[in-house]
Amino acid sequence: MQNPQERPQAQLSVVGACTVTDCKFNEAHECHAGQIEVRVGQDGAHCATYTPEASTRPRP
Numbered sequence: 001m002q003n004p005q006e007r008p009q010a011q012l013s014v015v016g017a018c019t020v021t022d023c024k025f026n027e028a029h030e031c032h033a034g035q036i037e038v039r040v041g042q043d044g045a046h047c048a049t050y051t052p053e054a055s056t057r058p059r060p
Contacts (some may be wrong), residue, residue, distance in 0.1 A: 015030070015031040018030065022052050023047075023051060024052065033049050
């Protein structure tokens with residue numbers, strides 16, 4: 001039996017494809033973040049690492 005004070009080790013995973021095209025870590029539908037965090041919300045799992053790209057347009 002596992003010691004209840006031991007935490008399970010994190011499993012390494014790979015993001016298959018990212019469809020959030022305005023995230024700064026998305027390059028050609030591939031996530032290039034060093035690591036991501038996934039959280040569960042009311043509408044299911046979502047990427048908590050999402051960071052929008054900085055706008056390159058000048059402010060009006």
